[in-house]
Structures are given as C-alpha cells and as structure tokens.
Amino acid sequence: NAGVTQTPKFQVLKTGQSMTLQCAQDMNHNSMYWYRQDPGMGLRLIYYSASEGTTDKGEVPNGYNVSRLNKREFSLRLESAAPSQTSVYFCASSPTSGYTDTQYFGPGTRLTVL
Amino acid sequence: GENVEQHPSTLSVQEGDSAVIKCTYSDSASNYFPWYKQELGKRPQLIIDIRSNVGEKKDQRIAVTLNKTAKHFSLHITETQPEDSAVYFCAASKSGGSYIPTFGRGTSLIVHP
Numbered sequence: 001n002a003g004v005t006q007t008p009k010f011q012v013l014k015t016g017q018s019m020t021l022q023c024a025q026d027m028n029h030n031s032m033y034w035y036r037q038d039p040g041m042g043l044r045l046i047y048y049s050a051s052e053g054t055t056d057k058g059e060v061p062n063g064y065n066v067s068r069l070n071k072r073e074f075s076l077r078l079e080s081a082a083p084s085q086t087s088v089y090f091c092a093s094s095p096t097s098g099y100t101d102t103q104y105f106g107p108g109t110r111l112t113v114l
Numbered sequence: 115g116e117n118v119e120q121h122p123s124t125l126s127v128q129e130g131d132s133a134v135i136k137c138t139y140s141d142s143a144s145n146y147f148p149w150y151k152q153e154l155g156k157r158p159q160l161i162i163d164i165r166s167n168v169g170e171k172k173d174q175r176i177a178v179t180l181n182k183t184a185k186h187f188s189l190h191i192t193e194t195q196p197e198d199s200a201v202y203f204c205a206a207s208k209s210g211g212s213y214i215p216t217f218g219r220g221t222s223l224i225v226h227p
Contacts, residue, residue, distance in 0.1 A: 040123070040219060040220075041219060042120075042203060042217045042218060042219035042220050043158070043203065043217040044217075045214065048214065058214070090157065090158070101146075102148060102160045102163065103148075103150075103158075103160070103215065105157040105158050105159070106157060107156075107157050108157055
C-alpha cells in the first residue's frame, strides 16, 4: 500500500514551458487535492476533486488546470510556467466526500521556474 | 469563507519545556480541527484532530483543546524533545458538501537540546 505518490520529485522549467504533475492514490479515496506551499504562506489549495468526474477551483487556481483521470489519479498541468509558480506542490487525498476527514499527503514535487 | 489565523509563526523552547500553538477560526459552522506536523523536506502528516462535540483530546505528550464559543483551538506539547522540531499546521473545515480544509500559515517549532 503505497498511499499517495507523486511524480516527479524535482523539476526545473524555463518560463513558458509546460508540464504535468502526476498524482495517484491506492487507498480508494473519493476526494483529491492539489496544494502549493510557499515559505510563510502555509498550504494553499489550487484545485480539488470531490469525486471522480468532478473538479473545482480552490484559492489559487490561476495558471493551472487539472484532470481527474479516474478514481486513483489526479493530475495538475501548468500550460505556460511562470517564475511565480516556483513552489513545492503537494497532492493529497481523503476518504470521503461530504464528510470531514483526514488528508493524506504525497511526498511533494519541488518545482523551480527560471 | 473560512479564515484561520495561527500563532506564533516561530516558537523556540528548551528540551523538556511545554509548547503551545494557537489557532482561531472565523466560521462558526466549522466542526473538524486537525493538526499536521511537517518535518523538514517531508510531507505534512496528521498528529491529532478534534471534532466540535469534544472540548479536549490527548494522545501521549500532545493534546488539543477547542473553545467553540471563542472560536479557537490550541495544540499543547509537553516534555518537548528535539524530534518535535518541525512545522505544525492547524486546519478547520465543516461537513456538508466537499471537504475543503482551510490551513493556518504554520508554526516553526524549534526544540533546543
């Protein structure tokens, strides 16, 4: 049982390049989330998916798109990377939609945009 | 929407001392309050949580208290050890609809041997 996995672990992009961050969970969780973490800013929600087939914007969605490919996988895409998107990105999942519950985080992706 | 304030941003203690981190929230409908610990370079992990029908919860050296009237909750760590050094995040959310937690900005706890 791997929990939540993310790829890649590290990535360096040039301004304007695109990339997709991959996330998968093997815990049969309904809800999945993408956060970014910047120094002193805590965890800010980019997008979330309450269940397979649905996605919604979080606090900081600009410059990002997501796809809930199936119940296990939730990807985050940067179409045209900007230096302001330099951050650590965490994917998370939680067991049940519509109920308060624990979030399980992936190991993170450290992204640098030059 | 919900707003969560967390204080202090940095807390430095000597090994064996107690540490207290406080959070306030704005939405009186919030009913679930988890605390996450994030060690350097690692992912956040749940260490304790409390629901609104409970005033206090303990797990060995850590405890969380909730004051619904004042809309604040606190993390208490007793007999601190160097391995407690990490960033701690509080969060608040409410049931109904999608589970969307709002996180505090984090407290960096440093325990000096």
